[in-house]
Amino acid sequence: MSGALGGPPAGPVRWVPATVTAAWMETPGSRSLLLDAPELAPALAGQHVDIRLTAPDGYTAQRSYSLASPAGAEQLQVTVDRMPDGEVSPYLVDGLEVGDSIEVRGPIGGWFVWRPEQTEPVQLLAGGSGVVPMMSMIRTHAASGSTAPLRLLYSVRTPAGRFYTEELDRLAADGVVDLQYVFTRETPPEWPRQAGRLTPALVMEFGIVAADAPSVYVCGPTPFVESVADALVRLGHDPSRVRTERFGASG
Amino acid sequence: MGIFSPGFSGRSRERNPELPPGQYLETGFPVLTAGPTPRIDKRDWEFSVVSETGERRSWDWQAMLDLGAEDVATDIHCVTAWSKLGTHWRGVPIDRFLDAVDTNAEYLMAHSYGGYTTNMPLEEIKGRAWLAYEFEGEDLDPEHGGPARLLVPHLYLWKSAKWVNSLQLMAADAPGFWEQNGYSMHGDPWLEERYWGS
Numbered sequence: 001m002s003g004a005l006g007g008p009p010a011g012p013v014r015w016v017p018a019t020v021t022a023a024w025m026e027t028p029g030s031r032s033l034l035l036d037a038p039e040l041a042p043a044l045a046g047q048h049v050d051i052r053l054t055a056p057d058g059y060t061a062q063r064s065y066s067l068a069s070p071a072g073a074e075q076l077q078v079t080v081d082r083m084p085d086g087e088v089s090p091y092l093v094d095g096l097e098v099g100d101s102i103e104v105r106g107p108i109g110g111w112f113v114w115r116p117e118q119t120e121p122v123q124l125l126a127g128g129s130g131v132v133p134m135m136s137m138i139r140t141h142a143a144s145g146s147t148a149p150l151r152l153l154y155s156v157r158t159p160a161g162r163f164y165t166e167e168l169d170r171l172a173a174d175g176v177v178d179l180q181y182v183f184t185r186e187t188p189p190e191w192p193r194q195a196g197r198l199t200p201a202l203v204m205e206f207g208i209v210a211a212d213a214p215s216v217y218v219c220g221p222t223p224f225v226e227s228v229a230d231a232l233v234r235l236g237h238d239p240s241r242v243r244t245e246r247f248g249a250s251g
Numbered sequence: 252m253g254i255f256s257p258g259f260s261g262r263s264r265e266r267n268p269e270l271p272p273g274q275y276l277e278t279g280f281p282v283l284t285a286g287p288t289p290r291i292d293k294r295d296w297e298f299s300v301v302s303e304t305g306e307r308r309s310w311d312w313q314a315m316l317d318l319g320a321e322d323v324a325t326d327i328h329c330v331t332a333w334s335k336l337g338t339h340w341r342g343v344p345i346d347r348f349l350d351a352v353d354t355n356a357e358y359l360m361a362h363s364y365g366g367y368t369t370n371m372p373l374e375e376i377k378g379r380a381w382l383a384y385e386f387e388g389e390d391l392d393p394e395h396g397g398p399a400r401l402l403v404p405h406l407y408l409w410k411s412a413k414w415v416n417s418l419q420l421m422a423a424d425a426p427g428f429w430e431q432n433g434y435s436m437h438g439d440p441w442l443e444e445r446y447w448g449s
Contacts, residue, residue, distance in 0.1 A: 013433075013446040017254055050332075052273075054254060059261045062273055064331050087262040087275065095258040103254055108446060110432035111285050222282045226394060229287035239287045240366055246282050 015052060016040055018076070018104040020096055026079050026163050030129065031093040032068070035076040037104050042072040045140035046113035046133045046217070046245075049076065049106035053088055063088045066132040066219075066245070067107065068164070070139035071116075076104075079163055081129045112217065112245045116144035120215055123208040124152040125228050127198070127220020130247060131156075131163050134219060138168070142176045149214075151178040153206050155198040155224065157185040180206045198224070200231035210236035219245040269326060270334050271440035277333035282394045285428065289365040289414050293398050298382065299417040300348045308351040312398070315382065318347040323381055325404040327411075328440040340402055342383030345376050348418065356420035360427060361401050364414040369427035370436065371410055373420065376403055382415065407438040407445070 018037035026032045040049070052062040069077040082093040096102065114122060114137040122141070124134040131154055141150050156162050162181070172179035182198045183191065208214040216237055218228050225246045232242050262275070270276060299309040310318070323340040360370050383402040384391050391397030396413025403410045409429045430436050435444040 013448055053256045053259045053261070055259050055261050056255050056257060060273070061261050061275060062332055091256065091259045096256070100256070101254045102256065105446075108433050111428075222394070226282075226288060233287045239289070242287050244284060244286055246284070 013105055013108065015103045015105045017101050018051075020098050020100050020102070021075060023096065023098055027161050029093075029161075030079055030081045030163070032077055032079045033092065033096065034069075035078065035102075035104065036074070037076060038074075040076070040104060040106065043067050043069070043076070043107035043136075044110075044113040044115065045071040045136040047107035047109045047136075048133070049078070049104045049108065051078070051088065051092070052103040052105070053091060054103070061088050062105075064108070066136070068132045068135040068139075070136060070143050079129065079132050112219070112243050114140065114215070114217065116140060116146050118215060119146075119148050121149040121208050121212050122151070123214045123216045124150070125155075125198070125203070125207070125216070125218045125220075125232075126152065127155045127224030127228070128157070128161070128247075129163070130218075130220030130224070130245070132219075133245065134217065135164050135168075137217065138171060138177050142171055142174075149178070149208065149212075150176065151180070151206075151208055153180050153182065153198065153203070155182040155184060155220070158183065159186065159188045198228060200227075200234065203228060203231045204235055207232070207235070210238075213238075213241065216242045217245075218242065220247060222246045269336055271328055272443050273445075274328055274332055274334040274440065277329075277335050280335065280395065281329065281331070281333060283329065283331060283409075284394075284413065285367065286365060288393050289363075290393055291364050291398055291414060296398055297416060298348070298399070300352050301417060301419045302352045302354045303356045303420050303422050304353075306352050308348070310348070315343055315399070318343045320384075321381075323383070323402065323404075325402075327404050327408055330407040330409060330434065330438070330445050334440075339387050340381065340383045341385035342381035342399070342402055344378070345380040345382060345401075345418075346378060348382070349373075349377070352420070354420045356422055358421045358424045360419045360421060360425060361410075361412040361415050362417045362419060363412045364416050367412055367414070367428050369410050369412050370421075370425055370430055371403065371406065372424070372437075375406070375437075379403065379405055383411075405439070407435075407440055409434065410438050 016039035018035040022034040065078040384399040
């Protein structure tokens with residue numbers, strides 16, 4: 001891995017206010033929030049923000065959330081999974097209301113990003129809510145009119161657990177992204193494959209081949225990322241072209 | 252800054268003095284890595300220190316063990332806001348490697364198998380850093396940096412380079428991988444030096 005990019009931003013990365021302008025349940029266990037944070041610098045596709053909550057007695061807790069909104073969007077979108085024993089995520093999913101303010105900091109991260117100037121093929125591999133930063137990349141790709149081949153392999157437990165289903169299907173129909181689902185627990189009716197994990201064989205079957213030298217982005221829970229990244233390296237992908245981001249079970 | 256969330260109570264009402272600002276207590280061991288996990292056999296493993304004049308000293312696995320390891324009990328803090336308290340490691344003090352070269356350097360760049368880099372002041376790691384190869388009595392998992400990683404527990408964990416294979420001593424500071432990608436040059440969790448400009 002090499003690579004680095006740009007100089008430091010003009011000012012420190014500091015906490016700024018954000019107002020919730022819209023919120024909806026993405027699935028039964030997860031919620032998308034649109035945030036208006038005018039003091040935040042424009043984000044790149046794939047970056048994340050920190051969100052901080054402050055209790056009435058001054059206690060604070062912060063967590064990192066990837067952005068689903070496209071690069072440079074004025075309204076930032078995050079999609080939050082409700083973690084059963086989580087501290088922050090239950091409030092973001094069930095407590096926060098439109099019009100409420102929270103604090104955000106960012107955007108952060110210069111590695112797990114896709115820029116419209118990139119012309120090489122792009123292979124995205126998402127496990128569960130790991131699709132969030134991929135959505136930012138796909139939306140950015142669509143908005144920029146990029147002609148770089150773009151493929152998403154999206155591993156998800158059930159059809160009802162998918163994020164951004166209608167939009168992804170539309171973008172796939174429009175030819176922006178080549179979309180392939182892998183259902184690990186339950187498939188739609190008459191699905192051509194049984195439910196099961198994203199195996200190295202499926203990565204080989206549906207992924208862009210190493211010979212095409214794609215940039216590869218893998219995001220999801222640690223076991224997903226470990227097994228998929230290992231498979232990619234065994235399939236001949238240059239490790240320095242495989243960018244990973246892992247979602248721990250924190251919340 | 253006066254933004255409160257009325258229905259938010261948080262998990263813990265009492266501030267744990269062992270947790271740096273903005274950190275929460277984690278009982279698992281999350282993994283954060285920018286790319287695939289390198290798989291390095293101990294038989295092929297090598298670790299080097301390279302001085303600012305180019306003098307290089309290298310150790311294979313057995314030579315590293317021969318320098319003498321010690322047990323380390325410490326808290327660890329990740330920039331993504333989790334901390335783990337009372338972890339147990341075994342490793343060789345970094346001073347024992349540094350003693351093998353003549354240097355007037357003030358900084359170092361740690362390099363890893365897979366290409367990762369991270370920078371820190373030399374003073375910062377003297378007496379406070381290890382080449383760690385065991386975690387909680389077991390060989391260090393590849394996911395967590397095995398067979399051996401740097402352990403610099405008083406800085407955020409990205410400074411504790413996984414799969415480390417050399418320390419390059421430098422007269423002037425230079426940014427490593429995450430330091431070029433938005434993160435602090437120094438990374439003290441107690442000062443909350445997470446990002447550029449913080």
